[in-house]
Amino acid sequence: MQNNFIFKNIPISYRKMYLYSKILSNKPILYFYKLYFSKKINFYLLKICNTIINICNSTNIFIKNFFIGKGKIIKKINFRAKGRINFIVKKFCNVKINILYG
Numbered sequence: 001m002q003n004n005f006i007f008k009n010i011p012i013s014y015r016k017m018y019l020y021s022k023i024l025s026n027k028p029i030l031y032f033y034k035l036y037f038s039k040k041i042n043f044y045l046l047k048i049c050n051t052i053i054n055i056c057n058s059t060n061i062f063i064k065n066f067f068i069g070k071g072k073i074i075k076k077i078n079f080r081a082k083g084r085i086n087f088i089v090k091k092f093c094n095v096k097i098n099i100l101y102g
Contacts, residue, residue: 001102002064005052007095010044014070014093017041021066029053029061029099052099061101069094 010017020041024032032049035042053059071092078086 001100003056003099003101005048005055005097005099007048007097009071009092010095011090011092012041012044013091014068017068017093017095020045021068025063025066027063029063030059048095048097052097056099056101058101061099063097064100065096065098067096067098069096 020037024045029049029052032045035045037045052061071094073092074090076088076090078088080086
């Protein structure tokens, strides 16, 4: 069977996830457990894997495509002393995964 999963507003930059999307496409899902990327990216990839495994009720899953899209950007103002302002920019990404399982 073929299925699509969409995960929106993951709090990681689009550019960082795009580099890993090339590595992660055309792999079995158990390959994700052997990865040792930076801590934040690895945490969200394991969350995505666990949700896919729980929905499909099997570990015999092959990831066909791993697409990354740009998400929203949040700009915050951080007030400093003497009337100065610092801006904090938080970037999000959207992930679309096509899988095959049987």
